[in-house]
Amino acid sequence: MTWWRGAAVYQVYPRSFADADGDGVGDLAGIESRLPYLRDLGVDALWISPWYDSPMADGGYDVADYRAIDPRFGTLWDAERLIAAAHAHGLKVIIDIVPNHTSDRHPWFQAALAAAPGSPERARYHFRDAPNNWRSRFGGPAWTRVDDGQYYLHLFDTAQPDLNWDNADVRAEFVSILRFWLDRGVDGFRIDVADRLAKQAGLPDRVAPTRAAPDASVPGVGASKPGVPEATVPTFAGEGPQPDKDQPEVHDVYREWRRVLDEYPDRAFVGEIWVPDPERFAMYLRPDELHTAFNFAFLKCAWEARALRGVIDRTLAAHAPVGAAPTWVLSNHDVTRHATRYGRADTRFTKRVHDVPSDPELGLRRARAAALLSMALPGSVYIYQGDELGLPEVFDLPDGSREDPVFRRTGGADLGRDGCRVPLPWGGDAPPFEFGDGGAWLPQPPEWRDRTAARQLADPASMLSLYRLALRLRRDDPALGDGPMQWLDAPDGVLAFTRGPRFTCTVNLTDRPIPLPAGKPLIASAPLEPAPDSGGAPALPPDAAAWLRT
Ligand code: NOJ
Numbered sequence: 001m002t003w004w005r006g007a008a009v010y011q012v013y014p015r016s017f018a019d020a021d022g023d024g025v026g027d028l029a030g031i032e033s034r035l036p037y038l039r040d041l042g043v044d045a046l047w048i049s050p051w052y053d054s055p056m057a058d059g060g061y062d063v064a065d066y067r068a069i070d071p072r073f074g075t076l077w078d079a080e081r082l083i084a085a086a087h088a089h090g091l092k093v094i095i096d097i098v099p100n101h102t103s104d105r106h107p108w109f110q111a112a113l114a115a116a117p118g119s120p121e122r123a124r125y126h127f128r129d130a131p132n133n134w135r136s137r138f139g140g141p142a143w144t145r146v147d148d149g150q151y152y153l154h155l156f157d158t159a160q161p162d163l164n165w166d167n168a169d170v171r172a173e174f175v176s177i178l179r180f181w182l183d184r185g186v187d188g189f190r191i192d193v194a195d196r197l198a199k200q201a202g203l204p205d206r207v208a209p210t211r212a213a214p215d216a217s218v219p220g221v222g223a224s225k226p227g228v229p230e231a232t233v234p235t236f237a238g239e240g241p242q243p244d245k246d247q248p249e250v251h252d253v254y255r256e257w258r259r260v261l262d263e264y265p266d267r268a269f270v271g272e273i274w275v276p277d278p279e280r281f282a283m284y285l286r287p288d289e290l291h292t293a294f295n296f297a298f299l300k301c302a303w304e305a306r307a308l309r310g311v312i313d314r315t316l317a318a319h320a321p322v323g324a325a326p327t328w329v330l331s332n333h334d335v336t337r338h339a340t341r342y343g344r345a346d347t348r349f350t351k352r353v354h355d356v357p358s359d360p361e362l363g364l365r366r367a368r369a370a371a372l373l374s375m376a377l378p379g380s381v382y383i384y385q386g387d388e389l390g391l392p393e394v395f396d397l398p399d400g401s402r403e404d405p406v407f408r409r410t411g412g413a414d415l416g417r418d419g420c421r422v423p424l425p426w427g428g429d430a431p432p433f434e435f436g437d438g439g440a441w442l443p444q445p446p447e448w449r450d451r452t453a454a455r456q457l458a459d460p461a462s463m464l465s466l467y468r469l470a471l472r473l474r475r476d477d478p479a480l481g482d483g484p485m486q487w488l489d490a491p492d493g494v495l496a497f498t499r500g501p502r503f504t505c506t507v508n509l510t511d512r513p514i515p516l517p518a519g520k521p522l523i524a525s526a527p528l529e530p531a532p533d534s535g536g537a538p539a540l541p542p543d544a545a546a547w548l549r550t
Pocket of ligand 1 (some may be wrong): 058061156192193272333334479
């Protein structure tokens with residue numbers, strides 16, 4: 001009963017996945033129509049980013065009604081049908097839950113605005129007579145003044161007021177929301193901003209960080225340290241607990257939620273936890289709290305062997321004492337797509353930048369290798385929609401088409417996250433590439449005609465074909481997914497490990513071909529070459545990975 005310990009989970013960002021009604025915005029019927037694609041891709045579960053009724057001030061992470069589907073996406077009936085259809089295709093469904101904040105259009109916030117300072121309505125949020133020094137994660141102050149002179153807290157956009165998790169109404173409401181969706185058959189929840197629900201009593205000022213200041217625009221991402229040698233890059237290091245983050249009381253919330261979830265068989269939580277310290281991170285994964293959490297240290301890590309090995313070792317070491325299964329994440333709807341990141345001179349993800357050149361061929365080559373690496377590691381793996389097509393970040397969107405509040409709140413200094421949210425190219429030769437019949441809410445680059453799912457399906461050397469084969473091999477091999485791994489001796493710049501007695505994964509991060517260990521190649525991210533002086537034995541080229549049956 002532990003599918004989530006080793007699942008391959010595909011993240012659907014509903015606005016940009018598939019549009020069935022032709023309004024240019026993806027919808028639930030669109031997702032349903034593409035379930036055969038996802039089944040054939042070989043994933044085990046979907047994580048669907050918020051589908052709730054929302055003004056879309058932050059792409060749906062501003063929820064006005066947690067028990068209703070946004071009309072742009074469909075109806076509650078469509079959601080129920082989608083859950084049933086996914087199950088019929090053998091796919092689990094994880095939905096997003098957004099407990100840190102509501103939309104400013106939520107009836108509770110509207111009631112709070114209409115009520116007086118000190119009222120029970122205001123007590124569900126954080127209203128104060130004077131702001132503290134907290135900053136919004138999207139730029140600008142974290143406080144907005146209302147008509148009667150009080151201020152309310154929003155760690156994200158002004159349209160996302162933070163809930164007060166000391167308040168009994170808030171706690172009861174979310175337990176009821178969890179049950180509402182569990183009763184409709186969802187298999188789990190991805191918890192948004194899971195480490196920030198509890199705030200330190202009295203909301204004291206944040207203390208100045210002792211290290212480089214964290215980037216304001218990406219949740220939890222520390223500032224870049226160019227020139228720091230690889231071995232000393234503290235991939236997990238960053239700011240410690242802060243009054244608006246990683247407070248001990250948050251664990252009480254998850255203990256209560258876990259008791260609720262455990263009443264339903266075979267369900268799981270995955271937390272969005274940007275806590276850099278591995279021990280503090282693992283506290284969220286204690287047996288009576290969350291099942292899994294996203295591994296952002298892996299996502300942020302440079303494409304360098306020692307750095308990656310360090311992150312993998314620290315991940316395993318942090319998860320082992322609490323008995324939790326790790327996750328491996330390369331991209332999501334908040335970060336620069338990794339096919340672009342990996343083509344840059346500095347391959348770490350420290351903050352979003354748009355003026356740093358990237359070599360698309362190199363980026364794609366490394367993304368192919370990274371896919372095999374992430375799918376071979378112990379635990380579950382996350383695939384963000386479009387990863388399987390090797391989509392790059394889109395930087396040249398017209399400013400007028402951008403919707404991410406980060407763009408506005410930083411005055412355009414940060415282009416925001418729209419560039420990784422461009423609607424998927426499914427087929428055809430011109431936009432909207434069969435995303436739907438009515439255009440696409442963000443313009444797709446014309447050159448995506450070579451990246452469509454249909455075109456890649458017909459090409460055995462495509463990224464999509466690589467993902468499909470790798471996911472099938474992963475599912476068929478009981479040594480993959482959850483379970484132990486063992487490092488093999490390997491030259492500098494090479495990662496090699498076994499899963500069980502008969503499976504080896506080798507990743508070549510050097511700039512020259514390396515001889516492969518003995519065994520039968522199952523899949524390789526780039527064509528294998530005969531190794532020089534090896535009597536014809538295969539070699540793994542640079543920036544490539546291979547799985548071997550030994
Ligand atoms: C994290 C989500 O992934 C992101 O898209 C959102 O903007 C923030 N949380 C606020 O909800």
